[in-house]
Amino acid sequence: MHILLIEDDPFIARAVAAALESEAHTVTWTPTGAEGLAAIEMRLPDAVLLDLGLPGLDGIDVMKRIRAMPAPASALPVLIVTAREALESRLEGLDAGADDYVLKPFHMSELLARIRAVVRRKGPIKDDVLRAGRISLNTVTHTCNVGGIAVTLSKREYSLLAALLVRPGAILSKRALEEKLYAPGEEPEGNAVEYLIHALRRKIGSDAIENIRGLGWRIRAD
Known part of the structure; x- marks a missing residue:
């Protein structure tokens, strides 16, 4: 939050x-x-x-x-x-x-x-769990599961994955993801988004997050 x-x-x-x-x-x-x-x-x-x-x-x-x-x-x-x-x-x-x-x-x-x-x-009545394919993310407990297996995420890994899971299939630019990771006034680190996506892929699956060249990234919806 x-x-x-x-x-x-x-x-x-x-x-x-x-x-x-x-x-x-x-x-x-x-x-x-x-x-x-x-x-x-x-x-x-x-x-x-x-x-x-x-x-x-x-x-x-x-x-x-x-x-x-x-x-x-x-x-x-x-x-x-x-x-x-x-x-x-x-x-x-x-x-x-x-x-x-x-x-x-x-x-x-x-x-x-x-x-x-x-x-x-x-808040509006909604599921506290964001899902896409085999991935689920509980927005209250901040716990992540991939195919029923618990995965430990860092604070920023959680924030980035949550941003992508809100709308599976939607493309988010680097700037949009930085806005989810940093508070107003904070200076984004140069390759922080790329580094976090690399780290997330190792944890949730190498093909879970797609790079859409020149536009940004999206989580696979299936």
Whole structure:
């Protein structure tokens, strides 16, 4: 998943981002509400982690502005993460449209579980497993199977394979795949896509990913 973290404390932001990335999620971090809203317009995330005590635009106002956005942004799963313990603050956040609420300090395992629960509730009803031929990829557990045999993938191998499996047979360019592998502002490594495809072919089958010369790559649909 691509998760937008709107948090002004860099220490907390780094810790949360590292934990999320260790679970193969992509994280975009913004320290202000205004930057967070701009990030949503630039690239729609799968979920938002929103602090209330933000400089400038308060978290409650950010929440209201997200819900006022055109669809599908208005329906984004939003989890408020804050140190405000007062019941009134929690209720205000929920009334503004938040889907869940976690108080600081929190355990990362709880935060991850709540993110998964919120995304399941808010997302469209669909299979959590992407499939093409003998390959299956669980988007919740991030486990991969090829012909019933478990295959271990790195974080970026998972992200690249997931991008191809969303639409089996569709061709994705190098630039499109880089956008799935790197957060906005990150500089793509020169031959990262080619290297990852080579590594994936060794794990899921040499003929599983086709190169369409001059256009990009696609996963075999059969």
